[in-house]
Amino acid sequence: xxxxxxxxxxxxxxxxxxxxxxxxxxxxxxxxxxxxxxxxxxxxxxxxxxxxxxxxxxxxxxxxxxxxxxxxxxxxxxxxxxxxxxxxxxxxxxxxxxxxxxxxxxxxxxxxxxxxxxxxxxxxxxxxxxxxxxxxxxxxxxxxxxxxxxxxxxxxxxxxxxxxxxxxxxxxxxxxxxxxxxxxxxxxxxxxxxxxxxxxxxxxxxxxxxxxxxxxxxxxx
Ligand SMILES: Nc1nc2c(ncn2[C@@H]2O[C@H](COP(=O)(O)OP(=O)(O)OP(=O)(O)O)[C@@H](O)[C@H]2O)c(=O)[nH]1
Ligand SMILES: [Mg+2]
Numbered sequence: 001x002x003x004x005x006x007x008x009x010x011x012x013x014x015x016x017x018x019x020x021x022x023x024x025x026x027x028x029x030x031x032x033x034x035x036x037x038x039x040x041x042x043x044x045x046x047x048x049x050x051x052x053x054x055x056x057x058x059x060x061x062x063x064x065x066x067x068x069x070x071x072x073x074x075x076x077x078x079x080x081x082x083x084x085x086x087x088x089x090x091x092x093x094x095x096x097x098x099x100x101x102x103x104x105x106x107x108x109x110x111x112x113x114x115x116x117x118x119x120x121x122x123x124x125x126x127x128x129x130x131x132x133x134x135x136x137x138x139x140x141x142x143x144x145x146x147x148x149x150x151x152x153x154x155x156x157x158x159x160x161x162x163x164x165x166x167x168x169x170x171x172x173x174x175x176x177x178x179x180x181x182x183x184x185x186x187x188x189x190x191x192x193x194x195x196x197x198x199x200x201x202x203x204x205x206x207x208x209x210x211x212x213x214x215x216x217x218x219x220x221x
Contacts, residue, residue, distance in 0.1 A: 013127055016095035020130025023102075024113070030216040031113045032209070033093075033129055035153060036137035038119030041163040043071045044196045045137060045205075046116060050078045052206040053112075057213050062101050062115045064093040071116060081105055092123035095130055112213045121146070125153040132216060133157075139164040140171050144178035151185050159190045161205060166195040 024031050034042050043063075050059055061082040063072040072084035083105045085097050098115065107113070115131065117124040125134070136157040138146055141164055147154045154160070160182060162175070175193070182189050190208065194201030 010126070013094050013096070016099055017128040017130040020095055020098055020102075024130060024132070025219075027107055027110075028217040028219070029107060029110060029113055030209075030213040031115065031129075031131045031133075033115045033117060033124070033131035033134045034137070035117045035121075035124040035134060035157070036119060036139075037121040037142060040119070040137040040139040040142065041161075041196050042116050042119070042137055043074055045161060045163065045194070045202075046075060046114060047078060048196050048199050048202045049114075049206055049209065050075070050080055052202050053210065054078075057111050057210055058109055059112045059114060060105055060107065060110045062093075062098060062105065062113065064097070064116060064118045066090070066118060081110070087118060090123075091118055091120045092127050093117050093129055094127045098129045111217060112209065121150045121153055125156045133159060133212065135159040135161065137161045137163050138178075140168055140173040143171075144174045144181075147178060147181035147185055154182055154185045154189070157186070157189065159192065159205075159208070161196075162191060162193045163196050165193050165201070166198055 036042050053059060059080050061075045061080055063075065063082060063084045064087060065071060066087055066089060069084045072082045075082045083101045085093060085101050115129060134157045136153050138160060192201060192205040
């Protein structure tokens with residue numbers, strides 16, 4: 001009975017995710033679902049990415065948090081359209097929440113939508129929200145053993161941002177070991193190391209995003 005309930009929940013989500021995806025396809029809008037454990041640096045990366053792409057790609061943001069509007073306020077300061085979702089306890093965003101949030105965000109003229117998911121290394125990976133790519137952040141202070149312990153998010157993500165590399169000298173994080181484990185789970189993973197707070201390593205990642213957004217836009221016409 002319980003298993004059936006969960007499978008129904010995921011099926012219902014997939015249906016709504018397909019609707020979101022069709023909406024995004026018709027608009028030629030490239031959509032990222034940004035996920036990580038709490039505090040890995042999603043909003044910091046978002047801030048630096050918005051700055052790096054300012055004047056080149058028109059970006060909108062959906063912020064997901066259990067409570068509060070702190071992250072949305074940080075993003076709003078940069079002058080991009082943003083809407084905050086409060087899940088009220090749920091550990092992830094789902095496709096229905098995104099569809100409702102988009103009623104408050106004018107997608108007209110936008111080329112990229114970045115969804116910052118609730119900080120959690122497990123639940124968000126299970127729920128498709130209609131994105132083109134799941135992108136995850138792993139900060140070096142979390143330890144290099146995380147791919148082997150939380151494989152789902154590493155399997156589902158197309159891109160891995162390895163953040164806080166400025167702190168490497170103070171940790172025992174083994175980059176080669178982490179990469180080997182990631183390749184075992186997801187051989188095609190695109191990996192960008194970065195120290196987002198200092199703005200280091202943002203450019204290659206921002207260029208990747210720009211390429212993807214252009215491809216999506218061209219497919220739409
Ligand atoms: N040393 C260092 N600290 C960083 C870096 N990036 C982010 N931080 C810090 O890490 C903390 C969390 O950063 P956020 O960007 O808020 O992380 P988040 O993933 O959005 O957090 P939640 O939304 O709460 O899950 C803040 O104190 C940041 O200043 C980095 O590259 N190096
Ligand atoms: Mg955040």
